[in-house]
Amino acid sequence: MITHPNVALLTRYAGGDPGLDEATVWSVEVHLEACPDCRARLAGSTPDDTRALLDRVAVEMDRSIATGPAPVPVRRFGAAVHRRWFIRALLPWLTMTVAVLGCAFLLEGLWPGLPSLVLLLAPVAPLPGVAVAWSRRVDPAWELIAGTPAAGLTMLLRRTAAVLAVVIPVLAVGSAGTQLSVALLLLPCLACTAATIALGGRLGVRRAAAGVAVVWAAAVVLPSMVTAQLSAVLRPDSVPVWALATAVLVAFTATRNGDYRRLSSLS
């Protein structure tokens, strides 16, 4: 059975009575949203001074709108593309990534005998960008965007694509003057990125990126540096394994949409 608020209560509500507690105000508002009869009664019980105030506000607003400056047209397309594919906070991270890869290529040319720094760094190169692409700490519009239907895995994949669109050409162009295998540069890079996104839905993207980077450093970079020999996982005969791993991880990542609806992915 629906209980309608009585006239006395509606009158106090309409007059903004400070004696009404929040729970009562809230229940009246919820009821008014669904009950046209009480909305009509509320209109009837509004005190004269409140009506006069509302009229003054309406007249004043009409006047301000009529005499104010014309609204600035919103560049909807540009703004949407910018937010969906890229955030400005990515720029310093991408600059840093390109600079680090540039240094690695330079060292590669200067000391060709050492284990290839480019091969060792390429797999984790996109990870700082991916971590920043889905981080509430660096995106001021985070709350707004996270609440939209387009947020979640789709948006992270778009922004990851923007990161890869910078990292992959750098790797491809940089490797042109070297003996490095393009497949060994790109496949581990894609595999680690996919692993980060797949884990990110459960752990948070930042934590997942850090985890993948630490595992890569401990399992591949460190042994290569200590022994002065490139790890077996980065030798040319491991390309088919990387191709398979990349395909599996990318396919698995595509199924992780549900994870990105959880709060744990939002850190």
Ligand SMILES: [Zn+2]
């Ligand atoms: Zn009612």
